[in-house]
Amino acid sequence: MRPLARHNRRPRGHRGRCLRREGRQLSQQVLSERLERVAAQVPANARLADIGSDHGYLPVALVNRGVIATAVAGEAALTPYRAAQRSVREHGLEQRISVRLADGLAAIEAGDGITAVSLCGMGGETIRDILECGKARLSGEERLILQPNGGEQPLRHWLMYNGYCIVHEEVLRENRFFYEIIVAEPSGPLSYTTGQLYFGPLQLQERSPAFLAKWQRLLRLKQRTLANLAQARQPVPEAKAQALEQQVRWIADLLAGEPGSAD
Ligand SMILES: C[S@@+](CC[C@H](N)C(=O)[O-])C[C@H]1O[C@@H](n2cnc3c(N)ncnc32)[C@H](O)[C@@H]1O
16 A cells, blocks of 8 residues: 555645644645546546545545535544544534445445445555455445556456446556556446456557556566566566566557557
8 A cells, every 4th residue: 555645745844733734724625636537537416435535635625626515435444534534524524524434335334325436546456355345335326436556457357247347547647656547337247358457448549648658667667577587596486477478478569559469
């Protein structure tokens, strides 16, 4: 899990508490570029459950802006749960945002009538596990707005096997980091190719500059890892080296604009 400071850094200064308080209010209204792009995917008037909400910046900003009327902010850990409670209290939104200490989708209650669920800033496998463990809490009507930090491929697998169509995808670069946003809606059975699951079906079509830059960087990293494996003193499991070689081929083909060997 990446530290929050990387995503939504507060201004620091010698004015101490006062500036920290200003910083907190600024963070809740002026979201980081990453959370701003997530916010853009929340439909107007949605009933949002933001799971893993941390300080609750996303629901607080959306309710303050009048985009949504109510929200649930779910947190599994006590310190961020208290931070979310504090944000909500400072904005006088206690009647609009329910902050709940709960594991994953257990934060959602039947009467909430949730129409959108956001899970952001966690690993893709963690998001997948939260969705899988809590799928009984989903009505099957919700838009899922997901911002995984890595692990996008297993997350797309889950979406496919559970009948969610990916309706929007983007890669963005903020500071030195690349982030993906995946938005999915219930659709019934569908199938994606290996390449679509690995790179993202819509991103494969769009090939945005940020998407290509992300894969250029990953190609360099994976090539370096392969070279290190070749020189490793301990024997490396054959399957691990083969999987890595295969990924390097897929990415190199993608960047060369060749028909995907992943398909
Ligand atoms: C890095 S923070 C991201 C915060 C915010 N969503 C964002 O994108 O800026 C991840 C948060 O998810 C919470 N979290 C992790 N696993 C969780 C789970 N199973 N249920 C609820 N919250 C969880 C962590 O406690 C942490 O506050």
